[in-house]
Amino acid sequence: MAQRLRRLGVRGGGEGGAAQSLANRPESPPVCRRGDERALAARLGAEVVCPGVLRLVREQALHVLHGHARLEPEPDPVALLLPDAPLDPARWVAIDTETSGLAGGTGTWAFAVGVGRWRGGRIELVQVLLTRLDAEAAFLRCMMEELADAELLLSYNGKGFDLPLLAARLRLSRLADGGLPRLAHLDLLHPVRRAFARRWSDCRLASVEGRLLGLRRQGDLPGAEAPAAWLDWLRLGNGRRLGAVLAHNRVDLLSVMALPAALQRVYRSPTRFDADAGRIARWHLARSDVVAALEVLQPIDALEPAARHLLARLHARAGGWGAAVSIWQTMAQSGDPEAHEALAKHFEHRVGDPTRALQHAHRLPPGEGRERRILRLLAKSRRRC
Numbered sequence: 081m082a083q084r085l086r087r088l089g090v091r092g093g094g095e096g097g098a099a100q101s102l103a104n105r106p107e108s109p110p111v112c113r114r115g116d117e118r119a120l121a122a123r124l125g126a127e128v129v130c131p132g133v134l135r136l137v138r139e140q141a142l143h144v145l146h147g148h149a150r151l152e153p154e155p156d157p158v159a160l161l162l163p164d165a166p167l168d169p170a171r172w173v174a175i176d177t178e179t180s181g182l183a184g185g186t187g188t189w190a191f192a193v194g195v196g197r198w199r200g201g202r203i204e205l206v207q208v209l210l211t212r213l214d215a216e217a218a219f220l221r222c223m224m225e226e227l228a229d230a231e232l233l234l235s236y237n238g239k240g241f242d243l244p245l246l247a248a249r250l251r252l253s254r255l256a257d258g259g260l261p262r263l264a265h266l267d268l269l270h271p272v273r274r275a276f277a278r279r280w281s282d283c284r285l286a287s288v289e290g291r292l293l294g295l296r297r298q299g300d301l302p303g304a305e306a307p308a309a310w311l312d313w314l315r316l317g318n319g320r321r322l323g324a325v326l327a328h329n330r331v332d333l334l335s336v337m338a339l340p341a342a343l344q345r346v347y348r349s350p351t352r353f354d355a356d357a358g359r360i361a362r363w364h365l366a367r368s369d370v371v372a373a374l375e376v377l378q379p380i381d382a383l384e385p386a387a388r389h390l391l392a393r394l395h396a397r398a399g400g401w402g403a404a405v406s407i408w409q410t411m412a413q414s415g416d417p418e419a420h421e422a423l424a425k426h427f428e429h430r431v432g433d434p435t436r437a438l439q440h441a442h443r444l445p446p447g448e449g450r451e452r453r454i455l456r457l458l459a460k461s462r463r464r465c
Contacts, residue, residue, distance in 0.1 A: 117211050120319045124326065129208075129222055132215020136207040138330060142198075147295030149338040153198040157344035158232070162266040163367070169198045171231035174336040177242045178306045178329055186252060189216070190245055191310045192326065193223045196234075196333035203337065205330050209322070211313065217253040220246075224258045232264045234336050236285050239267040268339045274363060275346050275355040289335050292342040292353075301328050348375075351382035358387035361394075370394065385411065389418055401430070417445050424453065434460035 117128055126134040142152050153169030166172075174196035180189040191210045196203060206226055210219040223246070227233075235242055243261065250257050272283050280287060289295040301309070301324035309321035350357040357376050364373040377383060377391040388407055396404040405426060411419035420440040427437035438457040444450040 116317065120211065120313075120322070123319070124209075124323055126209065130215065130218050132210065132212030133219045133222055134209040134211060135222065136209070136326060138205045138207075139199075140203045140205070140334070142201055142203065146334045146338045147289065147293035149293040149295070149342055151203060151334065151338055152341075153337075154341050154344075157340035158266060160344055160347060161268075161271050161340060162232075162264065165264050165266060166231040168231065171229065172234060173197055173227060173230040173232070174234040174333050175227070175238060175242060176235065176329055176332040176336065177245065178303070178310070178325055179245060180307045180310065182241070186248060188245060189213075190242075190249055192306075192329060193226075193246070194326075194329040194333045195223075195226045196337050198337075203334070205333055207326050207329060209326070213314070216249065217255060220250055220253055220255055224250075224255075224260070227258070227260065230263060232266065234340070235265065235267050235269075236288075236332070236336050236339070237267065237269045239265060240269070266340070268336060268343065271343050271347070272339075274359050275343070275350060275353075278356050278359075279354055285332060285335055288339065292346070293335060293338055295331075295335065297331060300331065301325060303328060303332075350376050351379060356387075357383055358390055361387065361390055370398070380407065385416060385418075389422075392422065401426070412440065412443070415443070417443070420444055424457075428457060428460075434464065 117131070117134065120126075121128050121134050124134065124136060126136040129135045140151070142150075144151070153172065155167040155169065158165050158172070159167060174194075176194045177190045178192035178194075180191060181187075189210070192207055194205060194207045196205050198204075208219060208222050208226065210216060233243075243265070247257055247261055250260075269283065272288055276283055276291075280291070286297070289297070301321060305321070306325045306328065309325050312318040312320070313322055346353045346355050347360055350360050361373040361376050364370075364376065374391070374394055377387055377394070380388060380391065383391065388411060392404040392407040395401070395407070405423070408419040408422045408426070412423055420443045424437045424440040424444070427433045427440070431437075434457045438454065438461060441450065441453045441457055444453070
């Protein structure tokens, strides 16, 4: 710690409390006198890095489940979701901030930054807390030191919120960004939205925890109350709720660390999780992985119409016309106009059977295209006779 203080160019206090194994255990600091940071640090189990900056460390063994999810670092899920990601888990860092509001911009402060790492057989959660506005530069330098050897960031909405906010605060404090915006970054909100935006009412982290990780938070301070808890400290010296804010932040970090493996299972078998198989298949296709796209579009009976049409087109593109026609015929029986159109084209152009094509053309929605197709097929049928 002495070396850290020298690098920050500040003077500070000593170590404050041993790391605990339960990441989601909230502390209950008393109402502190205004500016009584050492009393706050003692109650939080933190150290005073310098005036206005506290640092907490908590540890958790890898065998402890997060909901029903395991927390071991797994390169394969990360490689699936971000193909160019560095695959050394020792260089992965989960990051989450607590802020004075959600509006963003120069009027929003980040007052706590949590960083999660895999350290051998354990998880280390480090949190940096700003307790005085005039210490923001030291707070940000301490944060950057925690990220100094990171090669991959894991976050939930970090690309859209946390990282832009931190970059803005660094600029306002006239500090270098340390390459932070250029780090590889897996923002897990995006694969969650791809899979579930059309299935769930929202894609908040709390929703993901309940649906994919089997986690139900007990006695958790809602994130929306974090700004008020920090303002209580700044204005009144009342740090009663800051421990709960930091406990909430630690659960967020653990959820981010557990999500890649959970999402890998979703992306391998989306229908099992009622995910959007069509969007996931198109994501695989954008990466030129036709085999993976075909695999996720199973079983057929669980697919929505758009996904079934995509599967039929993939079969047709690969020369599997029998499989494609079987899908279209099943859909046509329920009156699907796109299936009737596909069959009309197939029987007219590929099979050369205008009579069968005409049967499907008659079932198309009214319009000029339908009438032109019927007239053309009638002419072809007469020529055959």
